[in-house]
Amino acid sequence: MSKANAESFLGSVNRNFDKAATYTELPKGILEQIKVCNAVYEMKFPVRIGDEIQVIHAFRAQHSHHRLPTKGGIRYNEHVDKEEVEALAALMTYKCAIVDVPFGGAKGGVKINPKLYSEYQLERITRRYTTELIRKNFIGPGIDVPAPDYGTGSREMAWIYDTYLSFRGGDIDAAGCVTGKPINQNGIRGRTEATGRGVYYGLRELCDTAEAMKRVGLPLGIAGKTVVIQGLGNVGSYTGSIMQLEGKARIIAVSEYEGAIYREEGIDFEELLRYRASNKGSIIGFPGTTALSSREAALELECDILVPAALENQITEENAPRVKAKIIGEAANGPVTSGAEEILLKKGVLIVPDMYLNAGGVTVSYFEWLKNLSHMRFGRMEKRFDSNTYSNFVGLIEKLTQQSIGEREREFLTRGADEIDLVRSGLEETMVTSFQQIWETFRQNPKIDGLRSAAFVTALDKISNDYANLGIFP
Numbered sequence: 001m002s003k004a005n006a007e008s009f010l011g012s013v014n015r016n017f018d019k020a021a022t023y024t025e026l027p028k029g030i031l032e033q034i035k036v037c038n039a040v041y042e043m044k045f046p047v048r049i050g051d052e053i054q055v056i057h058a059f060r061a062q063h064s065h066h067r068l069p070t071k072g073g074i075r076y077n078e079h080v081d082k083e084e085v086e087a088l089a090a091l092m093t094y095k096c097a098i099v100d101v102p103f104g105g106a107k108g109g110v111k112i113n114p115k116l117y118s119e120y121q122l123e124r125i126t127r128r129y130t131t132e133l134i135r136k137n138f139i140g141p142g143i144d145v146p147a148p149d150y151g152t153g154s155r156e157m158a159w160i161y162d163t164y165l166s167f168r169g170g171d172i173d174a175a176g177c178v179t180g181k182p183i184n185q186n187g188i189r190g191r192t193e194a195t196g197r198g199v200y201y202g203l204r205e206l207c208d209t210a211e212a213m214k215r216v217g218l219p220l221g222i223a224g225k226t227v228v229i230q231g232l233g234n235v236g237s238y239t240g241s242i243m244q245l246e247g248k249a250r251i252i253a254v255s256e257y258e259g260a261i262y263r264e265e266g267i268d269f270e271e272l273l274r275y276r277a278s279n280k281g282s283i284i285g286f287p288g289t290t291a292l293s294s295r296e297a298a299l300e301l302e303c304d305i306l307v308p309a310a311l312e313n314q315i316t317e318e319n320a321p322r323v324k325a326k327i328i329g330e331a332a333n334g335p336v337t338s339g340a341e342e343i344l345l346k347k348g349v350l351i352v353p354d355m356y357l358n359a360g361g362v363t364v365s366y367f368e369w370l371k372n373l374s375h376m377r378f379g380r381m382e383k384r385f386d387s388n389t390y391s392n393f394v395g396l397i398e399k400l401t402q403q404s405i406g407e408r409e410r411e412f413l414t415r416g417a418d419e420i421d422l423v424r425s426g427l428e429e430t431m432v433t434s435f436q437q438i439w440e441t442f443r444q445n446p447k448i449d450g451l452r453s454a455a456f457v458t459a460l461d462k463i464s465n466d467y468a469n470l471g472i473f474p
């Protein structure tokens with residue numbers, strides 16, 4: 001993204017904020033304090049790459065200290081700049097408030113194209129970046145807790161954790177300094193799929209809301225809905241798989257860096273992911289599909305749900321008039337600009353905003369952080385106890401009915417919850433509850449123009465309450 005675009009991303013987030021602020025009665029000063037970015041650390045450090053020394057440019061923005069630690073991913077992308085990181089950090093604050101995750105928002109960025117570096121070089125960059133954060137007290141389980149974002153994953157999180165440990169080995173809660181770690185290094189089951197799974201729960205909830213479906217003239221339920229997905233990174237690939245396997249939605253088009261493909265009857269999404277891996281990273285030529293003229297063309301297809309799951313500023317004032325989707329599910333951060341949103345809202349499109357819809361990642365990060373601080377896996381205490389209780393029930397029913405239950409049913413009915421079951425259940429509960437809160441705000445206030453403003457109002461309400469509790473605001 002060019003600098004001009006990145007600036008307009010921050011501008012877009014702030015314009016959305018200002019619009020939503022008019023629906024609240026909060027004093028100007030408190031709104032200003034919620035809106036501003038509290039602290040940004042911009043750094044330049046040398047790393048040896050091959051025979052030369054390269055100066056790496058990186059950032060960490062902590063948008064809001066009203067709750068600590070601050071929380072948010074670290075992005076590796078050549079277009080990263082200060083405004084982009086600030087915009088993303090602000091979204092994290094609103095996101096955490098909406099899903100009741102008790103953190104302030106933050107975001108980090110390293111201005112590199114990770115594809116141009118070897119694994120060893122990426123490790124050196126990541127470790128040096130972490131050292132810079134430690135030096136300035138910008139990381140720690142009670143200070144600021146990074147996580148994966150675009151261009152990073154559990155591998156980078158493991159390097160961050162290990163670097164932190166080498167400086168703060170005596171900190172018994174050190175594992176809580178970063179989330180999205182590998183499972184065997186104090187990570188949690190279900191974190192990798194969390195954002196995509198959350199997107200699915202959020203869209204399923206919307207499709208199960210009669211009034212919402214009436215507004216867009218679609219039948220109830222996610223099953224059979226036609227879906228277009230932009231981006232096959234972590235978020236897009238889990239969203240597509242889960243929407244198809246669990247939601248029975250029909251994915252008619254997929255767009256990626258190399259182009260876009262279409263199939264009216266639906267694309268076998270899991271098969272497509274395997275094909276791409278074996279086809280030098282390209283979806284083009286996947287059997288049964290036709291290639292579209294450009295990757296952008298997918299965004300303009302007739303469909304029920306369009307899911308942009310790549311980067312910000314994808315739907316702009318330029319292409320918004322040609323978008324034909326009835327629902328846009330923002331799996332990425334900031335894919336629809338504020339100007340585009342105005343056009344889409346006039347057309348009656350329901351936009352499910354990023355700050356709610358992709359909050360599954362930070363929600364499960366919160367569970368991972370809790371696991372790290374409690375030093376115990378979820379389910380360890382109650383799994384056997386629950387299982388024994390269910391067994392006793394089944395035994396009693398068998399005795400009373402004089403009938404015995406089959407082995408498979410017994411297994412199903414008497415199972416105690418594992419970590420993954422609890423994580424998914426907590427995530428589902430979070431996404432469903434938060435959707436209901438946003439929908440109620442939207443429904444009860446006819447002046448509110450869309451779900452993004454409703455989500456903002458919900459967030460502003462919760463954050464201003466926190467300030468009140470801190471005694472800053474009566």
Ligand code: GLU
Binds near residue numbers: 074149
């Ligand atoms: N990078 C993710 C996001 O934008 C996850 C952040 C986290 O888990 O802290 O929401």
